[in-house]
Amino acid sequence: MTMTVERFADLAEIYGGDVARWPEAEREIARALLAAEPVRLEAVLADAARLDRLLDLAPAQSADAALLGRLIAAAPRPASAMQRWLTGAGAALGLGVAALAGVAVGVAIGQADHGRAPQGQSVIATDFTTDLSEALEEPAAL
Incomplete structure (x- = not known):
């Protein structure tokens, strides 16, 4: 099985500059292509690694308590036993x-x-x- 340079670039864009983080089925083929065309593909990996480092510098965001409270309050409530009974009785009637x-x-x-x-x-x-x-x-x- 072979890999194209375009596929290699797509995988680098999706999974980053570290081939070890790529899907297992793609790793060996990617390493073989990298060995065949190191100058061209090392630049692709370097660009992806640079983006990885920028993303790692971004602070992790977590939802604050107010947002979680609003989401929980807006969630639909399950129907009570009486509502379910009335719905069933109405359909039966x-x-x-x-x-x-x-x-x-x-x-x-x-x-x-x-x-x-x-x-x-x-x-x-x-x-x-x-x-x-x-x-x-x-x-x-x-």
């Missing part, structure tokens, strides 16, 4: 009402069909087929 409405509509349709068609479903299918064939025979008005 809505589903129950929908089911009851479906049964009521089904019964109403069944009673209407029962008075009109004593033979049940097959008569309804026959009536539909007759109505459809009559509709198809009528000339279309343009």
Whole structure:
């Protein structure tokens, strides 16, 4: 496996000027490329090491207590047991009402069909087929 100079430069930019801090799978290949082109690649490592030193000089920032307090206060609170129960009861009530409405509509349709068609479903299918064939025979008005 080989490495390009561009890949070497990318790794130096990402992981810094110390090849020992690079991903293990990349280290040996990078060292081999560095041995093959030391003048060109040592400059890349020197630039990355210079940036590493500047970053090391920057003071470490930690969140102050006021910021942490504001973050904790702004965090959403978990729902109480009563809120969860009311949400579940509301959903159950809505589903129950929908089911009851479906049964009521089904019964109403069944009673209407029962008075009109004593033979049940097959008569309804026959009536539909007759109505459809009559509709198809009528000339279309343009």
